[in-house]
Amino acid sequence: PPLYKQRHQFVVDFVKKYKPKKVVDLGCADCSLLRKLKFHRDIELLVGVDINSNVVRRKMYTLAPFSSEYLNPANQPLTVELYEGSATEKDPRTKGFDLVTCIELIEHLPLAEVERFSEVVFGYMSPAAVIVTTPNADFNPLLPGCYGFRHIDHKFEWTKAEFQNWALGVCRLYGYMVEFTGVGEAPCNEERIGFCSQIGVFHKDSSRGGTSVISENMEDSSAYRLLYEVVY
Template sequence: MFVNFQCDNVVDGSASAPVIQFKPPLYRQRYQFVKDLVDLHQPKKVADLGCGDTSLIRQLKVFPCIELLIGVDIDGDKLRWKGEKLAPVLGHFLQPRELNLTITLYCGSVVERDSRLLGLDLITCIELIEHLDSDDLARFPEVVFGYLSPSMVVISTPNSEFNPLFPAVTLRDSDHKFEWTRMEFQNWASHAANLYNYSVEFTGVGAPPAGAESVGFCTQIGVFRKNGGKAAESCVLEQHAYKVVFTASYPSLQQERFLRLVMVSEVSRQVESLRVRYLRRLKEQRDKELGNEPADTGPEAPMLCFGPAFTEVERDRIKKSPKPFCVGNKFFVPLKRLLAYPKLNRLCISEERMRSVIASSLILSCDGSAVVVEFHNSRNVKFEHR
C-alpha cells in the first residue's frame, strides 16, 4: 500500500526531508514477500546473504519446514551482537519444534565460495547487490547461481525509476554503488539465469501512487528457479571461506529427550483426563441406580473424548480405538487409544515407538499395550534418579 508524502523517515529510514511513506513499511513488504514464498514452497535449507541485523532470519525461524537457516554478512561485529537474539529460549524447550532447526551466522563476503552453503533450497539476497562494487557484482552470479546452485534465489534491489518521486534523491543509500532501472535489472538477471540454467520472473513491492503507475514498484524483485528442479549434488572440494560467528540448535521432537518429555507429559495429561471422566461416569451411573439427585459439582469439566475441539475425522478415529477399562483399582488406557488423540497422533509414531519412549516414566500393563494408573490415585509417574 502507498501512503501520501509525509514528513517522516526515508524509504527505509534515514533523512529528514518530506518523503513517501509506505504502509506497511517497505522493508516489511520485502520480508513478507519472502515469507509468502517460504510458506508456498516449504524449503528446508535457507540462506540469507547480506543478512545485516538478521531481521529476516528471526522471522523465518518460526517456519516449521525450515531445518537449516544460514545468515552471511561482512559485518562480523553486528552478527555477534544480533546472534544472541536467535538463541532458543525457555519456551522453545517447553514446546519443541517438530523438526530440527540449526541457525548459523557466518562472517564473510557473499562472493566467496563456501561449501557449507551447498545443497540449499532457497537463497535470499534482499537489498544486497546494489552494495557490491563492479568486481564483486561480476563474481556474484558465478558464486550464487554457478557454485552454490540452489533450487531458488530471490533478489531484490531498488528501482531507480521510482526515485524521482522522492524529494532530492539520487541514490537511496550512501553505500549503494548503483541503482538500476527495471530494464537494467531484468537484462542482468536474465543473462545470469540463462547462463546458469535458471528461469526468472520479475515482480516487486512498494506500489507507486495513483497517476505514477508507469514507474513500477519501488523495490524490484527477481525470483529465480533452477530448471529441472534441484541440482544434483556432486562431490565438491570442501571450502571454508567464512568464519562462524554464531550457531544454535533448537530443541525438537526428533531429539529423543525432548520427544520423551513431550510424550510423557501429554500421555499423563490424557490418561488423567480419561480417568476423571471414567470415574465421573461411574458415579453418575451409581447415583442413577440409587435414585439420587446428581450433585452440584460446579462447572462441567471439558469433554475431552468427543468435545467440540475434535474434527469429525478425529472423533471417528478415537471412537474406533480400544476403550479405557478398569480392573479392580487399576485403570488401563490402551496405547492405541492414546495415539488416536490429535496431539499424540500428530507425532506420527508407532505404538512400539511410543512404548519404548514412555516405558521408563509411566507404568505399562504386562504386555505393554496400555498405560496403567491407580483408579483412585493419579500419582503414577515413576521418577528416575540420575
C-alpha cells in the same frame, strides 16, 4: 508498513508457499529476516552470512530458542548458523540449499563484483530458488529529496531494464527462470515505472539440468568464519 518489512514479508510468504528446508540469507545484517523465518518449522537449516561481523553480532543471541521452545520442541530440529563472509566467496557450507535470499545486497557490491556474485550464488551455491531485491532507480524521482542514490553505501542502483537484463543473463548462463515483481507500488498514473524495490524470483530450470556444473576442485575449502551456531 515500511518497505523493509514488506520485503521481509515477501520472503515469509514465499517460504509459506514453497516450504524450503534449507535457507541462506546473504547480507543478513542484524538477522531481522532470520528471526522471522525461524518460526517456519519446515525450515531445518537457517544460515545467515554478512561481510560485517559487527552488525551480525549485535543481535545474534536473539536467535536462541525461547524457553517455551525447549518445552515444546518442533518435530524436526532447527539449526541456525551465522557466518562472517562475502557473497562473492565460495564456501561449501552454502551449497545445495532450497532458497538463497539477497535482500538489498547487490547494490552494496562494486559493480565489477556482480558477475562474481552471480557465479557464486547461481553457479556454485546453485539453490533451487533465489530471491534478489534491489532499489529501482526509475522510481527515485518519485521519492522526495532523493537526488543521487538512496543510500551513501550503494555502489549502483539499477533501472528496471538494467535489473532485468542482468537477471535474464544469469538465467541463460546458469539455467534458471525468473519472475519480476516488487514492493512499494508507484502511483496509479505511473505504473510503468514499476515498484520502489524491484524483486527477481528465480527458480532452477529443471529441464536444463546439468548446465551449472562447476568442477569440484581442491579450493573447495571453507571461506566463511562461523560466528554463532544454535541447535533447537
